[in-house]
Structures are given as structure tokens and as C-alpha cells.
Amino acid sequence: MPGSNLLIRRGEGFPEGDPFRMYLSLLPDLRTYAREAVKEAYSYRPEPVEVGSAAFSIVEGSEIWALTYGYNTKAEHDEKSCAEKKDLEAAEDEGMTRTIGMFNVSDNTIEQNRSITDIPSLNLPPCSVCHGDFRAHPVARPEMLIATGGLKHDTVQINTAERFLRLQTEEPDLVLYESYVGGLDGERLVRAYDRLKSQQKFSPEVKRLEPHQLVITAVLSHRDLIV
Numbered sequence: 557m558p559g560s561n562l563l564i565r566r567g568e569g570f571p572e573g574d575p576f577r578m579y580l581s582l583l584p585d586l587r588t589y590a591r592e593a594v595k596e597a598y599s600y601r602p603e604p605v606e607v608g609s610a611a612f613s614i615v616e617g618s619e620i621w622a623l624t625y626g627y628n629t630k631a632e633h634d635e636k637s638c639a640e641k642k643d644l645e646a647a648e649d650e651g652m653t654r655t656i657g658m659f660n661v662s663d664n665t666i667e668q669n670r671s672i673t674d675i676p677s678l679n680l681p682p683c684s685v686c687h688g689d690f691r692a693h694p695v696a697r698p699e700m701l702i703a704t705g706g707l708k709h710d711t712v713q714i715n716t717a718e719r720f721l722r723l724q725t726e727e728p729d730l731v732l733y734e735s736y737v738g739g740l741d742g743e744r745l746v747r748a749y750d751r752l753k754s755q756q757k758f759s760p761e762v763k764r765l766e767p768h769q770l771v772i773t774a775v776l777s778h779r780d781l782i783v
């Protein structure tokens with residue numbers, strides 16, 4: 557079996573049988589792993605851009621999953637290689653067929669993020685090379701969740717690959733989904749998710765949220781939903 561040296565761990569079984577719920581519960585861990593991964597990043601530039609990423613991926617139709625990580629590298633005369641790409645390649649090497657979501661961190665200024673992605677964002681959005689990588693990688697999906705954060709602050713943005721792409725191409729006025737998450741408590745996030753999910757059965761079918769939309773809504777609203 558192929559394997560990756562960027563594997564964090566593998567396992568089998570999703571609590572409640574729901575990989576999106578599991579991704580949400582893992583957000584604090586993914587952020588911790590991404591912050592560790594930054595330490596391996598390398599950029600020759602005078603103002604280096606260092607990015608770490610950790611992803612939760614599955615084998616569709618089973619309950620097999622893997623956590624992988626990646627970090628960016630940019631040597632002086634080489635093309636840059638993004639953390640997100642390494643993360644997806646590691647998931648693929650582990651035999652995964654779909655990445656549910658990732659968490660990317662960097663410590664850039666808003667101005668640095670604007671110069672890299674054209675978006676004056678607190679956290680680093682995927683760059684144009686990343687969007688090409690997402691299209692090229694069989695484990696990535698348009699609805700793949702991309703949480704972004706920093707090294708020293710607690711504001712998390714959570715969007716899909718498709719939403720970032722729209723923002724960076726035809727819909728520059730789109731607002732990034734962003735939430736101050738305090739200590740980022742996985743149990744609290746999951747409680748918000750479960751509550752939203754149970755409310756779905758009272759909604760008309762056409763209005764029900766997809767699982768990735770439930771994850772985003774849980775992150776954005778968990779402080780209001782749970783007393």
C-alpha cells in the first residue's frame with residue numbers, strides 16, 4: 557500500500573456515521589497540527605510566507621479516514637509548492653478518495669495576503685496556484701471545507717474551495733465567512749452542528765442545508781446557539 561510521510565494518523569469509524577461532523581470536532585486538532593506544520597515551511601523571500609495545513613480525508617463509501625499535513629516550500633529558483641497541495645497529495649498517497657476539509661494557518665499581515673491572493677483578508681485564502689491544484693486533485697471537491705486561521709489569534713474563517721474561487725474571480729464583493737472562536741472548542745461546535753442538523757427535519761426539503769453548509773453554519777453561529 558502506498559503511504560505518505562505527511563500522515564498524522566489513520567482510523568476507521570465516524571461518530572454518528574457523519575464525516576462532516578467529525579471534521580468539525582477535529583477543527584481544534586487540525587489547527588494545532590497546521591501550526592506545527594508551519595515550522596517545516598520554507599520560503600527564501602525576505603518577508604517569508606510560511607503556511608501550514610492539516611486535512612481530514614476519507615475513503616468514500618467506507619468509514620476509513622486519514623489526517624495528513626502539508627507545508628509550503630519556495631526555494632529561490634523553484635516554483636512555489638503550496639501547503640494545501642502537499643496535504644492533498646498526502647491524502648491521495650494514503651488511498652483516500654475525498655478530502656472533507658482542511659485547516660490552513662499562516663502569520664501574514666492583511667497586506668501580504670492581499671498581495672498573494674488579491675483579497676485583503678486577515679487569514680490567508682488559497683492562492684490561484686492552489687485553485688489549479690484543487691481542480692487537478694481527485695480528492696478535492698468544490699465543496700471541500702477550508703478553515704483558515706493564524707498562529708497567534710483566534711479568528712477562524714471557514715469557506716469552501718468553490719466559494720473562495722468565486723470571491724477571487726467573478727464575485728469580489730462576496731464576504732468571507734469569519735468567526736471569532738475563542739478557545740475553539742470541538743465539543744461545543746459539534747453541539748451546535750447536532751442542533752442545526754436536528755432542526756433540518758422541520759425545514760422543507762429544498763431548504764435543507766448540505767452537510768458542508770451545516771459545518772459552516774455551526775462555526776459561524778455556535779456562540780449564539782449554545783447558551
Ligand SMILES: [Zn+2]
Nearest residue numbers: 638683685686
Ligand atoms: Zn497556494
